[in-house]
Amino acid sequence: MIDGLVEGCGDDSGLKGRASIVLVSGWSFDSSMWRNLVEGYVARGGDPSVIHCLDWLDFGHWIFDGADCPVAKKYSGKNVLWLGWSLGGALILEALGRKKLSPHLSVILSASPRFLQDTARGWQGMSEKNWQALRRQVGRSPEAALAGFDAWLGLPAGCNRQHDVIALQQGLDWLAVVDQRASLGRATTPIHWVFDSADPLLPTQPWADVCDSERQLFTTLEGGHALPWRHQDYLMNLLLTFSARGIENV
Numbered sequence: 001m002i003d004g005l006v007e008g009c010g011d012d013s014g015l016k017g018r019a020s021i022v023l024v025s026g027w028s029f030d031s032s033m034w035r036n037l038v039e040g041y042v043a044r045g046g047d048p049s050v051i052h053c054l055d056w057l058d059f060g061h062w063i064f065d066g067a068d069c070p071v072a073k074k075y076s077g078k079n080v081l082w083l084g085w086s087l088g089g090a091l092i093l094e095a096l097g098r099k100k101l102s103p104h105l106s107v108i109l110s111a112s113p114r115f116l117q118d119t120a121r122g123w124q125g126m127s128e129k130n131w132q133a134l135r136r137q138v139g140r141s142p143e144a145a146l147a148g149f150d151a152w153l154g155l156p157a158g159c160n161r162q163h164d165v166i167a168l169q170q171g172l173d174w175l176a177v178v179d180q181r182a183s184l185g186r187a188t189t190p191i192h193w194v195f196d197s198a199d200p201l202l203p204t205q206p207w208a209d210v211c212d213s214e215r216q217l218f219t220t221l222e223g224g225h226a227l228p229w230r231h232q233d234y235l236m237n238l239l240l241t242f243s244a245r246g247i248e249n250v
Contacts, residue, residue, distance in 0.1 A: 019079045019243045021051045022071060022103075024059055026086030026110075027171045028146055030160045031055045033085075037228065040236045050243055056088045057167055060174050063095050081242045083107035083235075085228050086201070087171055090115060090178045096191075097183040107192045107238065110225050112202050113210060114179040123181075124204040131176060138168045153200065153225040181210045192217045194234075199225050 023034045031053035042048045052075055061067035080103040084092040089111030095101035117125040137145040142163045150157070162168065184191075184207075191211070195202055197220050208218060223230035 019050060019081070020075050021239055021243065022054055022075055022080065022082045023051065024054045024082065024084035024088030024092060025056045026084075026088050027056060027175065028149070028161050028168060029056075030162060032160045033228065037232050037235055037239075040232055041239050044236060044240060046236075046240050046243055051239075054088075056084075056091060056171065057162065059088070059091050059095075060171065063091060063098065063100060064174060064177075079104055081105045081107065081239070083109060083239075084111070085109040086111055086225065087175050090175055093180040094174075094178045096187070096189065097180045102189055105190045105192060105242070107194060109194045109235075110196070110199055110201070110227050112195075113181045113184055113207050114203070115175045115201070116179075122205075126201065128176075131172065135169055135172050138172070139165055142168055155226050156229050181207070184211045184216070187211070187215050190215050190217070192219065194219045194221060194227065196220065196222055196224050196227065198222075201225050 023031070023037070025031045025033045034053045038048065038051055038053065041051070052071060054070060058067070058070035062069050082092050082101065082103045082105070084090075084107075086109070089108040092101065092106050092108060093111070093113060096106060112125070114123055115125050116131060117123060117127045134145065134149070137148070142165055145168075146161055146163070149155070193216065195218075197206070206218070208216075221227055221231050221234065228235065
């Protein structure tokens with residue numbers, strides 16, 4: 001079995017046999033969006049040294065632009081869980097599809113194999129017209145665009161946000177590129193999908209038919225697109241289970 005990161009991130013000299021966790025933020029949120037989750041994990045006995053919080057922008061530059069790998073070597077070892085929310089989850093899928101990442105488990109939170117609508121194949125994602133409108137709005141006023149985005153999706157205030165127009169538009173471009181429907185049928189590592197079926201940013205139909213069901217698990221929760229904040233207990237327990245018992249019991 002391929003272990004951890006297999007391209008561009010050093011050797012397998014990490015903490016062998018020790019569970020490690022990487023959390024990837026979503027579009028416009030920096031990695032501090034995970035602060036409350038990590039603090040809760042630590043308060044319940046979790047080891048903070050095994051968690052790395054990664055910014056989606058650094059991750060995307062590695063995947064698409066050939067930048068240096070943004071994670072420490074210890075996260076290229078065995079027994080690694082990667083969890084990404086929204087664009088962070090989509091970027092994990094892209095990394096998996098490109099064989100740049102092969103952890104023992106990926107948790108894809110509030111993301112799907114393809115973001116944009118594909119009418120020719122009956123894929124009911126976001127229309128390109130609406131995606132273009134959001135991209136233009138970001139160009140005019142990122143602050144107004146993010147305020148409207150948050151109000152629409154019920155995302156919390158008080159989180160550190162990125163307001164650089166070029167970075168935000170690049171993130172939207174990356175999101176539009178990701179299409180891992182074909183690769184999921186050939187998946188070699190487990191994926192745990194966690195989502196709300198009423199999330200307005202996800203396709204209206206389930207995507208289980210493009211997945212290898214033997215390696216993939218689907219968990220539905222209520223809470224729209226804001227699952228990292230509305231289901232912190234669920235996510236804490238998932239991380240605690242993984243770090244305490246290892247991948248086989250998650």
